[in-house]
Amino acid sequence: MSIYPDHSDPAADKKYLATAAENGFTRIFMSMLEVSDGKAAVTAKYQDLISYAKTLGFTTTLDVAPSIFDQLGISYQDLSFFAELGADGIRLDEGFDGRQEALISFNPQELNIELNMSNNVDYLNNILSYNANDPFIYGCHNFYPQRGTGLPLDFFVACSERFKNHGIETAAFVTSPAGTIGPWSINDGLPTLEMHRDLPLSLQTQHLFATNLIDCVLIGNAYASDEELQQLGALNRYQLTLPVQVNTTASPVEKEIMLTAQHVRRGDITDQVVRSTEVRKTYADVANPQHGATHDFQRGDVVIGNDSFGKYKNELQIVLQPHHDERKNLVGTISDTAAFLLDYVTPWAKFKLEAI
Incomplete structure (x- = not known):
């Protein structure tokens, strides 16, 4: 699931995580694209949430962009700040030249590096050609808060195949009809695929697994209802x-x-x-x-x-x-x-x- 610490209440986040853990959820996408506090406040807030999530068995990926590095005074050459927060990986919302991503994948903190999958270009091959640390390279699609802007199915398949053909672990987003929290003021739902925007959450999830292109399905918005979490927890991802x-x-x-x-x-x-x-x-x-x-x-x-x-x-x-x-x-x-x-x-x- 997804958590937005700069738009939500920590107590509500923890309650949500506890319910999700009871239903078999294991991975968190946590946005850092819109942090506005200073480094000390950001550290305290994120450490607290990530530490609690770890007690429930979650791994956490932080969504980051170059502006956050500048704002917090940190460098892509030193990811120790994210390791100190307790994160297991970072998602690069914006890419570099391939050589930089390959170098980052050898970070001594052994954080996973998650790449944006929602572009049908030779981005991944370029990174791998620089002898990247393959086991630490992951892929994750974007989500699209504005109605009418999600990916069409054929484009999604083409983008995803680029990663699956290399055996890279993949992820994509579905959207909860009950969810109201996202990273931006516009929130018409947070799916990867436009066709999913108004479908029940369980159908969106079944579809992503049925494509055999997505390993991890993330609920893009917060908070999914208890009933939805229970439905997804009971869902058989291996057959329709x-x-x-x-x-x-x-x-x-x-x-x-x-x-x-x-x-x-x-x-x-x-x-x-x-x-x-x-x-x-x-x-x-x-x-x-x-x-x-x-x-x-x-x-x-x-x-x-x-x-x-x-x-x-x-x-x-x-x-x-x-x-x-x-x-x-x-x-x-x-x-x-x-x-x-x-x-x-x-x-x-x-x-x-x-x-x-």
């Missing part, structure tokens, strides 16, 4: 869990197939549906008569083969293209806001369905 509105005509066995089974998309895919075929073997001897729901299916509908479908009885499918088939029963529908996640149910992908 698609939210489904269960049809009132779905039978008990259909609900069991839909909501309890481990689903796997067949490797020999089709454009019309996502096929989860293993379940039909488990339920081969279980009757499943046709019922009265519509058999005209739209994208996002969840269907299960009924008794008239022969060997395909009790096979679960998610509709990708509209079609009609009376041999399939409509049992649920993926929510409209989550339908874009179907693009990430790739060949052999494992997925779950969860009632909403």
Whole structure:
């Protein structure tokens, strides 16, 4: 999660961190872009918060810019100030010439150096070409407080691939609808991707993990609600869990197939549906008569083969293209806001369905 010590109350920050730690959060992005106090006051404030966070098991990355170095009278050639605060790394909000970043990565304090990922240029290769200390190089996207200014998905993918292709650990931001605190007076949410700005926090997070391009998801604004923290703490980052509105005509066995089974998309895919075929073997001897729901299916509908479908009885499918088939029963529908996640149910992908 993210903390903004110059815009928040330390007691509220600590309460937020404690709740997050209870739900499995382990990393803090802490902004230093807008510090206004003197060096002594800044030191006391940040040391106190970072020290408390360490007792909860957090690592902390400080977001810094050249102006902060000038303001506090410190140098990129000596990062001991940040180590004394207790930080585990610094994020360079602005870059240098490559040679400088490579040299900084050998800092004797062994602080991680986090690079801005949100530019599709050869920045990383330039740094690595100066024989950087690779294990201490990380990547982190920007967030975008102004509506309409977040990254488009294709650009985000291109930027992220540059880092993943080198095995660099990556991070990006999601935004909490409940959050009101950020670094600037404009705060229309703090996502990396513009498409995430108005989505539920759990869907944003699932999407970033589903891209297989992001290792760490950070909540950009503060404070996420307790309910949101609990939802993210329970989220399975390793496979998609698609939210489904269960049809009132779905039978008990259909609900069991839909909501309890481990689903796997067949490797020999089709454009019309996502096929989860293993379940039909488990339920081969279980009757499943046709019922009265519509058999005209739209994208996002969840269907299960009924008794008239022969060997395909009790096979679960998610509709990708509209079609009609009376041999399939409509049992649920993926929510409209989550339908874009179907693009990430790739060949052999494992997925779950969860009632909403």
